[in-house]
Structure formats: structure tokens, C-alpha cells
Amino acid sequence: MIRVAVIGGGVAGITAAKELASKKFQVTLFEAKSTLGGKTCTFQSAIPLDLGPNWIHGDDPKHNPIVNLISSEVQFHDFNSDKETLFDRNGETIDDPHLKGVMWEVLDAAIKYSYKNTATIDSSLSLMDFAKTKYTDQVILDCVTTFGNYPGIDVHDQSLKYLFLEDCCPGKTLFVKGAYNKLINVLTASLPQSVKIITNTKVESITSNETSALISFNNVSEHFDAVVCALPLGSLKSNLIHISPALPKHITQFFSQIGIGNLEKLYITFSSKFWQSELYQFPDSFASSLSAVDVIAISDDPPILLVYYSGNLAKKLQHDLGPIRTPDWDPNLAENDWHIVLRYFHKHFEAIGYLPNSHKIESIVATRWLCDPLAGYGAYPNFPTTLKDIGPLEDLKKGLPGQRLWFAGDYTGSLIAMSTVTGAYLGGQNAAARIRDYFLPIDIANS
Numbered sequence: 001m002i003r004v005a006v007i008g009g010g011v012a013g014i015t016a017a018k019e020l021a022s023k024k025f026q027v028t029l030f031e032a033k034s035t036l037g038g039k040t041c042t043f044q045s046a047i048p049l050d051l052g053p054n055w056i057h058g059d060d061p062k063h064n065p066i067v068n069l070i071s072s073e074v075q076f077h078d079f080n081s082d083k084e085t086l087f088d089r090n091g092e093t094i095d096d097p098h099l100k101g102v103m104w105e106v107l108d109a110a111i112k113y114s115y116k117n118t119a120t121i122d123s124s125l126s127l128m129d130f131a132k133t134k135y136t137d138q139v140i141l142d143c144v145t146t147f148g149n150y151p152g153i154d155v156h157d158q159s160l161k162y163l164f165l166e167d168c169c170p171g172k173t174l175f176v177k178g179a180y181n182k183l184i185n186v187l188t189a190s191l192p193q194s195v196k197i198i199t200n201t202k203v204e205s206i207t208s209n210e211t212s213a214l215i216s217f218n219n220v221s222e223h224f225d226a227v228v229c230a231l232p233l234g235s236l237k238s239n240l241i242h243i244s245p246a247l248p249k250h251i252t253q254f255f256s257q258i259g260i261g262n263l264e265k266l267y268i269t270f271s272s273k274f275w276q277s278e279l280y281q282f283p284d285s286f287a288s289s290l291s292a293v294d295v296i297a298i299s300d301d302p303p304i305l306l307v308y309y310s311g312n313l314a315k316k317l318q319h320d321l322g323p324i325r326t327p328d329w330d331p332n333l334a335e336n337d338w339h340i341v342l343r344y345f346h347k348h349f350e351a352i353g354y355l356p357n358s359h360k361i362e363s364i365v366a367t368r369w370l371c372d373p374l375a376g377y378g379a380y381p382n383f384p385t386t387l388k389d390i391g392p393l394e395d396l397k398k399g400l401p402g403q404r405l406w407f408a409g410d411y412t413g414s415l416i417a418m419s420t421v422t423g424a425y426l427g428g429q430n431a432a433a434r435i436r437d438y439f440l441p442i443d444i445a446n447s
């Protein structure tokens with residue numbers, strides 16, 4: 001049988017393993033952490049708290065396969081934009097409905113412009129440059145900064161040329177209520193029994209040629225006929241796995257230009273509820289906070305706020321929280337560290353009704369993706385103004401058959417679902433289909 005090593009047990013790796021095993025390849029799936037799922041993981045607290053994805057970016061099942069995979073397992077929640085409270089930089093709420101929707105208006109126009117003119121747009125232009133061609137009012141430009149938390153990059157650094165890569169599948173964007181890791185349960189339950197799963201095992205190197213591949217872990221080496229590298233793009237960018245022969249220069253150049261979003265989440269449980277809205281958005285200029293901040297009321301009982309933050313704020317806060325224990329970090333923040341979180345967010349909480357003497361903090365759950373090498377030091381790929389050419393994305397999708405090496409991840413699926421769970425799923429399918437085609441002339445079961 002043809003032996004394939006799949007390295008990385010996130011959505012992309014599990015999907016590639018499943019598709020290959022169901023076509024009679026003999027698959028070994030290596031995962032460095034103690035459990036499968038990668039960034040799609042849920043922390044069990046009083047209620048389940050998703051540490052990675054929470055959203056379905058486009059609920060049309062014809063385009064987004066994730067919808068059918070989990071719709072029977074979770075409820076979807078459609079946030080009512082009427083219940084959204086937007087703040088200006090001075091902490092005043094913005095009630096003008098036009099201003100509330102202006103970020104989406106600018107984004108839609110900019111994405112359309114990017115699709116149409118990508119070939120001629122200067123790569124140094126940003127989303128904010130585009131916004132400034134439409135508006136001069138500072139309040140509006142501040143509203144535009146709230147987009148930063150979507151790609152995990154400041155809108156001044158977000159490429160206009162490649163903004164179309166931030167487009168989503170058709171349909172509504174919905175919040176998954178329950179737990180996104182149910183998707184991992186569904187995917188792992190569908191893995192054929194023949195798949196050998198090896199957890200707690202970090203693969204250190206891949207050495208391959210046109211006929212075989214050798215992978216090394218824990219001072220052991222094992223031969224395979226093919227390898228699927230399902231590590232995050234950030235891991236490849238940071239050379240966290242040794243690949244020999246070295247990847248082509250245009251691909252390593254692409255790695256140096258691509259961005260890795262530093263989006264982080266906090267779940268703060270309070271002794272009592274003090275908020276009125278479901279969703280609050282703060283521009284990056286609010287209280288010198290360095291990044292846009294989104295606050296979502298995910299539960300009234302127990303009272304829990306979910307905070308999204310990114311950019312330089314994420315870098316500073318993560319630095320202040322100190323190093324993490326890998327591979328499996330504990331997201332439950334020690335009480336001694338709660339003041340660090342409050343240092344950056346008390347003004348946001350106060351703006352929505354928080355009174356320190358009345359609303360005690362009971363727990364803080366904090367993601368640490370930016371510090372986690374196994375996550376590729378960040379959340380997911382984004383497209384900064386430093387990016388000159390996305391041609392290598394297509395080459396990564398094709399893989400390197402001459403090196404018996406294929407790639408799977410949220411960057412090898414479809415251009416419309418980049419950097420999402422859907423993209424990772426499609427990326428896993430893409431790698432499996434290409435390996436199948438490569439080995440097709442060989443009778444797989446009898447080889």
C-alpha cells in the first residue's frame with residue numbers, strides 16, 4: 001500500500017487523512033499536541049468557550065461545506081446589527097445608522113475595486129488609503145479601523161491589491177453557539193479505522209526526493225511514499241520544520257511577504273451582568289488602545305463577555321502575559337495576571353457599564369496564539385501591503401510532486417475561503433485529490 005504521512009492534526013490534516021484513507025492509502029497522522037483539532041478547539045468552562053473559530057463565514061451550504069457538517073450539532077446565531085453599539089474615539093456612542101454601517105460599505109466597495117483592478121493597484125496601497133479616497137471625516141475613518149479584527153491586521157497595513165482574498169463564501173456570517181470543536185468530533189468520527197493517529201509527536205524534519213520521503217520525530221525516522229504538510233502557514237514562514245531539499249526561492253520569498261494575523265480572544269466571567277447590547281465595537285483610536293476591540297456578550301448566565309483584539313495591542317498584552325508552556329497551554333489565566341488584562345480593557349468595559357466595585361471578575365480565559373509555535377505564532381494568514389505576488393499560493397496548492405510533498409491548510413483551499421475553517425477543509429481535500437491523481441496510474445491497494 002502507498003504510505004502517506006500527514007503532519008498536523010487540524011481541520012486540514014484530518015480532512016486530508018480521511019480522504020486519503022477512504023481511497024485505500026495507508027495514512028499516519030502526526031499531531032504535536034495531545035489532541036486533534038489545531039486552532040479549532042474549545043475550552044470547557046461553565047459553558048464551552050471556543051478559543052479559535054466562532055463564525056461561519058457564509059452560510060450557503062452549496063459553497064460552504066462546513067455548514068452541513070455541523071448544522072445538526074450546533075445552533076447558529078445571527079447577531080442583530082440593530083443591537084450593535086459603536087463607539088467613537090472619545091467613548092461616545094455613534095447612533096447614526098449610516099455611520100454604523102459605513103465600515104461594511106467601505107469594505108464592500110474596496111473588495112469590488114480590488115477584484116477588478118488587482119493587476120494595476122500599487123501593492124503599497126492599503127484599505128485605509130482606499131477609504132481616504134472616499135471620505136475625509138475622521139469619525140468615518142475611525143469606523144473603518146474596526147475591520148482590523150477580521151484579518152487580525154491594522155487597516156493601514158491591509159493590502160488593497162489583495163483585499164479580495166478577504167471575501168467570504170456567499171450567505172450570512174453566523175456565530176456558532178455551542179462549540180466549534182463539534183466539527184472536530186464529526187471529522188474524527190469519520191476517519192477510517194485504518195488511519196494511525198500519533199499525538200504528542202512533533203515532526204522535526206521532512207527529507208524527500210522523487211520516490212520517497214523520510215520524516216523525523218523524537219530521534220526516530222520513518223519512510224513514507226508521500227507527505228502532506230498540514231502545518232500552519234506561520235510555521236512554514238518561521239522555518240519551524242526543516243524541509244530538505246529547501247523549498248523553491250519564490251515560495252520562501254512569498255513566506256517572507258505574507259502576514260500572520262495576531263487576533264486573540266478573552267472570555268471574562270463577571271459576578272453580574274452590566275451590558276445592554278449584544279455587540280460593542282471600538283475603533284483603534286479609542287483610549288489609545290492600539291487596535292480595534294470587539295466585545296460580544298456571549299452569555300448572560302453566567303455573565304460572560306468575549307473580547308477580540310489584535311495588532312499592536314495583541315503584541316503588547318501577549319508580551320506582558322509572558323511565555324507559555326507548549327505544546328498544550330492552559331488558557332485559564334492566573335488571578336495574579338488579571339490586572340494585566342484590565343490595564344488594557346478597563347476603559348472599554350467602563351464605557352459599557354462596568355463598575356469595578358460592583359462587578360467582580362470571576363475568571364479570565366485568554367488565548368495565546370501569538371506565542372504558540374505550533375500555531376505558527378498567530379491566528380491565520382493575512383495580506384499586508386508588503387505582499388507583492390500571490391502566484392506562489394497556486395504553487396503551494398499544487399504541491400511539490402517531484403519532492404513527494406504536498407501542502408494542506410487554510411491557505412490551500414479556495415481563494416474565497418482563505419484563512420478560515422472552510423479554507424482548511426477545502427485545503428485538506430485539495431491535497432488528497434492531488435495525491436490521488438499523482439498515484440492514480442498505480443494500483444493503490446496492491447502496490
Ligand SMILES: Cc1cc2nc3c(=O)[nH]c(=O)nc-3n(C[C@H](O)[C@H](O)[C@H](O)COP(=O)(O)OP(=O)(O)OC[C@H]3O[C@@H](n4cnc5c(N)ncnc54)[C@H](O)[C@@H]3O)c2cc1C
Pocket residue numbers: 007008009010011012013030031032033036037038039040051052053054055056057201202203204230231232235240241263264265367369373374375378379380408409410411419420421422424
Ligand atoms: C482567534 C481565532 C479566531 C478565528 N476565527 C475564525 C472564525 O470565526 N471562522 C473561521 O472560519 N476561521 C476562524 N479562524 C481560523 C481557523 O481557525 C483556521 O483557519 C483553521 O482552523 C486552520 O486549520 P489548519 O488545519 O489549516 O491549521 P491548524 O488548526 O493550525 O492545525 C495545524 C496543526 O498542526 C500541528 N502542528 C504544528 N506543528 C507541528 C509539527 N511540527 N508536528 C506535528 N504537528 C504539528 C498543530 O498543533 C495543529 O494541530 C480563527 C482562528 C483563530 C486563531
